[in-house]
Amino acid sequence: MTSSNKNIIEVNNLVTHYGDRQILNGIDFSVEKGEIRVIMGGSGSGKSTLLNHMLALLTPTSGSIVIDNVDVVNANRKTLLKLRQKMGVAFQGGALFSSMTVGENIKLPLQHHTKLDEHTIDIMTRLKLELMNLAGFEDLMPSELSGGMLKRAGLARAVIMDPKLLFFDEPSAGLDPVTAVELDELILKLRDAMNMTIIVVTHELESAFKIADRITVLFDGEIAITGTVDEIKNSKDVRIQNMINRRARDEHLDADEYIKRLTTGKN
Amino acid sequence: MKKMNVNFIVGLFMLFGMATMAYLSVTIAGVSGYSDDSYQLVAKFDSSSGLKEGAFIEIAGVKAGKVISIELDKESFESVAVFVFDSGVILAEDTIASIRTSGIIGDKFVKISPGASDELLKSGDEIIETESSISIEELVSKYIFSSDSDNE
């Protein structure tokens, strides 16, 4: 625990399986306080799995995850509840509850974890809505919002408790470029205004390069590289260069292998 | 305002449900506690076949009480039935209790034929004169065999 003061997240040798299939293969990963860390990788690279493990939604096969000095894997329910009140998570589709208005959704954590009176809660809710450019939308139902607004509302709910640590899953997926840029600005604003540590999972290069202090790139369940934007750009790793230059994976194929795979459906 | 409305509708629902449940239990099932000081009489039958707890008691064709328990007297092998009467009914000592059937396939009930004696039964006393259940099979066989015996 020497580095525990500096690192808010510490993942050691994380191995996970989905059924019989191995997803993560010995991940070592750490995040410093106050940084914006972007986790990148194509689909199937295990970035969402890594996120879900850090959120303690899944149990790993082996390895350890320590967040804010709490061993997440072996923590009991009470410790985990305490930790989660210091964490905010913005899900991909917002994950707002469709039976409640946007405002009710956003105040939910406050109502559950604080003893503030209704009036104060309303003010804090409006403050966060204002921050997300959603003022005046609190009485609408989630189904009446656009995709970008849903993401921003989800983000408002994630930061309503002023967490130390914010996770953001795919902030720009499925958004038009302008809205995506707005969300990037919001993330930067949040870090500067509230001094949060922010972990963003994305596959969008542009937004990653814009917001990240450091980037971690995952390939096939292993970490390919962790570094600053420049380090990533100058990396000599072919896979990373392919990713940056949007080249398809060139798999050198053995002709016999290929025929065999096509005819039998097996490797 | 909106919340008031929800609570109000749910309250109405609960009250309506409770009311129908009370209707079923009190009016139809006739739940009413019989206190110990109600007028109860005991009667012994050779057979109370078909008579059930809760069966009603008629005096002159009018419902006047209920059977609250039927048990076997383990020494005399008789059926011991306990009757509870509606308030105000007091019977004489030579009253007759008989088990009858309403219609052909209807329920069994107890018919009380009031006596004329001056001596009245106190609560807990026994009605001495009783007539047991008559089963249809017995009636039918009696009819068949009695016509046989006429020919002899």
Place this chain on the structure above:
Amino acid sequence: MLTVFMTKAKAKIEHLGDSGVDIVESSGRLGVFLFNTLSRLWMYRFPLEETIKQLLFIGARTVPLILISGLFTGMVIALQFYDTLIRFGSVDLLGAAVAMSLIRELGPVMAALMVIARVGSATCAEIGIMRNEQQFDALDCMAIDSYHYVMLPRLLAAIVSVPLLTAMFDTFGIGGGYIVGVLIHGVSDGAFLVGMADTIVWNDVWMGIVKSFLFGLVIMSVCLSKGFYLHIEQKQSGAVGVSQATTQAVVLSAVLMLFVDYIVSSLML
């Protein structure tokens, strides 16, 4: 030839074994789910506000359906019984027959079927979609207990609502029977009402209450758990998964409900 047959048979048997394991697993999950949900009763404060919301949806909004179906059920069984009883000259028993069959059997079962159709399917789909849209993950991450916040209010509301709805169904069914028997076919209203009151005992009403209470519990826990474990139990994801889970929930809750019906009847008769 024989070997082909053997392999096919073996595959069939293996499949049978798999579905056997599935059944055991899903009943295990149902039990765990029920335990987890009910244990929240004494782990947290009582979720009053949420339960009232659900009482509105499960109970109050189902009342019109219950009243109409109760009325017609009562009318049709009165018609059937009238037609039968008049052959034996025992039309006086009509009230008793209608009330007895409603209170003991038809009321609880029909009301429960109506609740499955209107509430069970909708609840399962809602919970399934919540699972699909990561809403349960979001609740976990907000440190809000899904069992306490989402499941318990729905279960409690169902347990309270179904017996009340059943009592309404019974009452309106008896009313329907009265309309057909007394008003249409001219059975004497005294015979109808008194016969009914004399035949039905408290045990009959009690049996109806016990049944409907258990039905509420069974229906809601099956529908909730089918939606909640969508990601584990359904092979297909997305909309297909939700529709499959909903179908399974409706079928399973109806069958389990009738099974419980038989058990309670055989224990209490």
